[in-house]
Amino acid sequence: MNAVKRIHEHQLVRLFIVYVCIISGFAVIVSKAFYLEVIRGRRYAEIARRQYSREITLIPARGAILDRDGRILAQSVLVDSIYADPLLIANKSRTAVIVSRVLGLGADETLTKLTADRQFVWIKRLVDPDIARKLLRYHLKGVYSLREYRRFYPDKSIASNLLGFVDVDSRGLSGIELSLDNYLHGNPFSAVVDVDGHNSPVYAGDPINGTSMSGDNVVTTIDLNIQFILETALKKAVTDLGASKGIGIIMAPKTGAILAMVSIPDFNPNVYRKFPVSVFKDIAVENTYEPGSIFKPFVISAALDAGAITPKEEFFCEHGHYKVYNIVIRDAEGDYDMLNAGTILKYSSNIGAAKIGEKLGPTTLYRYLKEFGFGSPTGIDLPGESPGILNRVDRWSGVSIDTIPFGQGVSATPIQLVTAMAAIANGGLLVMPQIIKEIRAPGGNVMHFSPVIRRRVISPQTAKTMTGMLVGVVNDGGTGVRARMDGYTVAGKTGTAQIPDPKTGRYYKNRFVSSFLGFVPANAPSIVMLIMIVDPKTDPYGGQSAAPLFKDVAGKVLPYLGVPSGLNIMATPSSEPSVADMAQVQAASVTQTGIVPDFRGASIRTVLREAKKAGIEDLVIRGSGYAVGQSPQPYARYAHGPVIVVFSDSVSGNGQEQRGHRADVIKG
């Protein structure tokens, strides 16, 4: 018992020794904690503050580019960019294998980056956030991500040459992106922010007000739907005709607002690197062409306005063969005897135009052409605009006064031609072509761009006379008859210009620029449109290729704009749609998928069939009988959402209300 007790006491002593050791251990850590936290606390707090706060440069979000109704043409979205700190990476080959596999890069190329003797290398920029997240899940030491903006063009190639594109640092390289880069880009700014251990800013208290720091939004005058109609039609025509290029411009003649502007070939600005540099040009403002016959209206307008000729005055057209100095001027269509200004235009007589030029004289012609804007940039807000070539009179050759009237020996950009035609359409005023409607600053300030009228070129009377002659071109027997539309009066001029060989200076025998330049409706024009098809393999004459395209596009754009047509379906209610109406529905619907067909006048069965063909899944039928209205508008671009078709015997409301509804639909 004594022994047991002794052992017990012995153990108690040892227990106490160990306990003292434990308490000493605790004492040591509490002392050290006290030293670090209380005595040296300030110093460490200072180190901490320095470690967490960084002065960083923030690139603001680039402003969006919108169409005139606020639909997005270009916008910046946040994505991830992957970078590495090679000095932190222990197992470089394994890291390279994982990184290259997830990001779809070459393993060797990645390994080279990871072995660089630097603390920062980009691995891949502007990566899809899902892919970036997948990579970061591996927790690879030394591989991190930053958030950056990537430019996104939702409609891909639509208006691509006009919009342009941006580089990886979101700086505009062409198009509107370049010309308005200063507004869109915004100002990079520095801020002191707290960052976490991955160098990502931590917005705990006051988040940086990102919205006020973003670039301005640019609202263009473009209407996305009209752009889509024009671009789709032109692209198809260029392909079908085997042409090298195509240009289309639609302008509102009174304001100069560009509603659509298309250059083919186009490109997808989301992946611009995949395209050759040559397609980035916006040829509608950068290239110049000898205009050919579409130039005649400007010369004849000048002669009329100057009083050099009268509309009834006739000119001897030499039976198609007119020798001036060393050249022979021919008329394509044959031997004309006496023609007046109107018929010269209608039959597109080169000899007649030359005679009018001779009568007007070089000095006056030069002055008028200058007034129409040729030889000077229009001032449109797009980069790289060419002034075209209009030589001063003292540099004219002996035959210039004979060739310029039919568009040879002079060159113009497509935008100049449209702007000059707008002056005839709007009663004689030269407007500045306008591509920018508003610039909206993030703070709410809006800069409006009012239409700019440069000057009066011709009198309203001359413009009216000229319009009448241009309507004649599209009438029976005229060169532009294929541009004639049902329900709308078209005024316009065809052109078939020979392409000069840059090496020899002579014209190619069989290469042409086919064009149609006109406006519609003739008496109160809503749109001026130029269609130019460069070097088509088939149908080289403007009257053959460009004129029908003008008619097709205008036939969709005018109803979309709500321009009342003379041929009003609504005004002739009948129990069954006419055969002509049915044909119209079919023609409209089969041509374009993604475009809402014109259902008006069709029966329910026809509507159902055509809607299916057009790929419309959500069709809402209201009433019965024949279709009297629809939403969206005919020829509008169809994305998602319901398409509503209202029929003549609508269940709700009486006839009076229905008429009112119809009118709304038509006017849009």
Add this chain to the structure above:
Amino acid sequence: MKGYDRGIIAATILLCLFGVIMVFSASSIYALKEYGTKYYFVRKQVLYLIVGLVAGGIVATADIDRVRKYSKVLFGLALFSMVLVFVPHLGVVVSGSHRWIRIGQFSIQPSEFAKPVLILFIADLIDVKARRNSGPVPVFVPLLYTVPLLFLMIREPDFGSAAITAGVVFAILFLAGAGLAPLAAAGLSGIAAGVVLVVRSTYRFNRIRAFLNPLRHAHTGAFQIVQSAIAYGAGGLTGVGLGNSFEKLFYLPEAHTDFIFSVIAEELGFLGVAAVIGVFIYLITKAFAVAARAESLFTKATVYGLALLIAMQVIINIAVTLGLLPTKGLTVPFISYGGSSLVAQLISVGILLNLAKRVNEGSDEADYSRWG
């Protein structure tokens, strides 16, 4: 509840609940970024806590002598499971360490359970030996059993656990009355083996070097130590406030496990640190008091061993976060995130409570007859 030590229960539950709060604070942003929900870790920790409380409760009310009877079997199982971590497909390898075995959705870390099991086994061994002959307390036989376990721990590699396990076994033998000479001989050879291992293993050697010269190795191991020191310093006397740690924003690695105490220091300051350490001291003092009053060597050695295990883990972990010791990969008992450690520690507390009740009721002595 009657007869159980309420102080130990209260301290344990207080530490566990505080742990849940701190795990949430330290892990929420990391969890949100990695797993899409800030509750990812805290949800699991609450689940582990419930499992641990149930397991601890069962152990606390069980007949400890029956458990003791199976201590050899349990020790064999512990060794076996420590081997399983090296079996491909069964063992989980995380950044080169074989510490876990996967069972269904969960990973279990056998070494956490092996530590209390070893204490039970050694306590039983020396108790039986002491009763069979009244000669000197054996040193080499218990160490012989311990060595394979230490070997497996080092192979994982989990040098911290091995060091603590060795330390606890030595302390138990010291308590039991082992001669100082054989203890010193065994201890010195153990330290020599440890030094050889450290020098031969690059990662361990680097940790030591980083520990000795933190700024020079700011981008390797010492980064944690520097960040931890900053966390303590930023905390000051009263802390930056619960949830407001900046260090947990990816500066401090493993903020919710090994370095959770740095987050506590930053958010709650010196006062918070002192309070938490105070609760630990209370718990350990209570356990030592039980050990002092225990009659049987088994009870005394077990209670003392388990208390020592907890105390050493707390001290070493905090010492690491303070830069007093090189980084170890040890967790703070009851507080750090981790299922195996929490459940094993709550089972240890269950054993403590069971034995404490027996001591308090004066029934500890009765066991002599059974074994005598």
